[in-house]
Amino acid sequence: MDMEKTADLFIRAQHADLLKKLNAWDIAYHQNDAPIVDDATYDDAKTQILEMEKEYPELAKNGYSTHVGAAVSNKFKSFPHTIPMLSISDVFNESEVYDWFKKLTSKDLFVEVKVDGLSFSARYENGVLVRGLTRGSGTMGEDITANLKTISDIPQKLSGNFPEIIEVRGEVYMSRADFIALNESSNKKFANPRNAAAGSLRHLPPFLFQDLHGALSPVSFRGGRERARRDPGRTGGAGHRPDRRVQHFGQ
Numbered sequence: 001m002d003m004e005k006t007a008d009l010f011i012r013a014q015h016a017d018l019l020k021k022l023n024a025w026d027i028a029y030h031q032n033d034a035p036i037v038d039d040a041t042y043d044d045a046k047t048q049i050l051e052m053e054k055e056y057p058e059l060a061k062n063g064y065s066t067h068v069g070a071a072v073s074n075k076f077k078s079f080p081h082t083i084p085m086l087s088i089s090d091v092f093n094e095s096e097v098y099d100w101f102k103k104l105t106s107k108d109l110f111v112e113v114k115v116d117g118l119s120f121s122a123r124y125e126n127g128v129l130v131r132g133l134t135r136g137s138g139t140m141g142e143d144i145t146a147n148l149k150t151i152s153d154i155p156q157k158l159s160g161n162f163p164e165i166i167e168v169r170g171e172v173y174m175s176r177a178d179f180i181a182l183n184e185s186s187n188k189k190f191a192n193p194r195n196a197a198a199g200s201l202r203h204l205p206p207f208l209f210q211d212l213h214g215a216l217s218p219v220s221f222r223g224g225r226e227r228a229r230r231d232p233g234r235t236g237g238a239g240h241r242p243d244r245r246v247q248h249f250g251q
Contacts, residue, residue, distance in 0.1 A: 007056040015059050018049040022064055030135075033199035035191055043090065076134075076142035076202075082167055085121055085135045088114070117173030118198040122148060124166045127158040134202070147201050148172075172201050 007015065022045055028036045035042075046064070053060035060066065091097050119135040132148035133141030148154050151172065158166075174182070179193035182200075190196035 004058065005056050007052075007059055011052065011056060012059070015049065015052050015056075015063070018045050018052070019064055021045060022049065029195075030198075033190070033195045033202065035195065043092075046090070047092075076144065078136065078140045078142055079131065079133055080140055081121060081133060081136075081138070082123070084138050085119065085133075085141065085169065086138055087119075087135070115171040115173050116194045117171035118194070118201050119169065119171055120144065120148065120201075122154065122168045122170075124158055124162070124168065126164060127162055129154070129156045142202070144201060173197050174200070 022042075025035070025037055025042055025045075028034055049064045053063045053065045089100075091100065121133050121135075121141065122129055123131045129145070129149065131143065132145040132154075134144055136142055149156055174193045174197040176193055179190070179196050182196055183189050188199075190199060
């Protein structure tokens with residue numbers, strides 16, 4: 001039986017330093033909507049700590065491997081996600097994509113363009129939007145229901161054929177043109193469209209978000225998660241994205 005490697009004091013100190021930095025950067029990005037480091041610096045630190053936790057599994061128990069987003073803000077009420085809302089894994093080269101692809105039991109992939117915005121989940125009961133949550137910590141999200149209701153792309157009531165309960169996930173985003181116009185007219189300057197969208201959506205009290213859009217993906221309802229993804233007709237119109245398709249890849 002292979003013995004688990006033990007981290008020495010130097011490795012532990014290096015891991016603790018990276019974890020402290022990443023936690024601070026996550027709070028700045030996810031809670032304050034004001035990133036304090038560039039993406040390359042963040043990704044490099046994240047790669048280092050994940051490799052460290054893979055080599056020394058003991059560090060992963062309370063480390064970054066089990067971490068998603070940041071703790072919810074006390075400005076909002078918080079609620080648990082029905083299904084944990086995890087983040088998308090990063091890959092940095094083609095070999096990492098290939099390694100992931102080889103692990104798949106099915107080569108039918110659900111493909112769509114990634115929209116860089118603020119992730120959210122929206123729960124509909126009997127066709128009515130009853131709750132919207134940010135990703136938050138992945139298990140708990142901030143209640144942004146009132147804010148979501150001001151975005152015209154996100155329906156407050158579903159139409160047509162839909163299940164009794166459906167949970168939709170997506171991104172609230174801002175176009176680059178709207179981002180430039182906002183920065184030119186506002187005293188507060190945002191670093192990028194994603195942070196501008198997040199800062200606007202998490203504004204209290206809610207106001208009319210004329211510059212925000214919603215890209216939606218049905219992910220869970222009674223009857224099967226995968227069926228919801230592949231059959232937008234079963235989701236009352238909440239999952240329309242023209243770039244979305246199912247693609248089959250050979251072995």
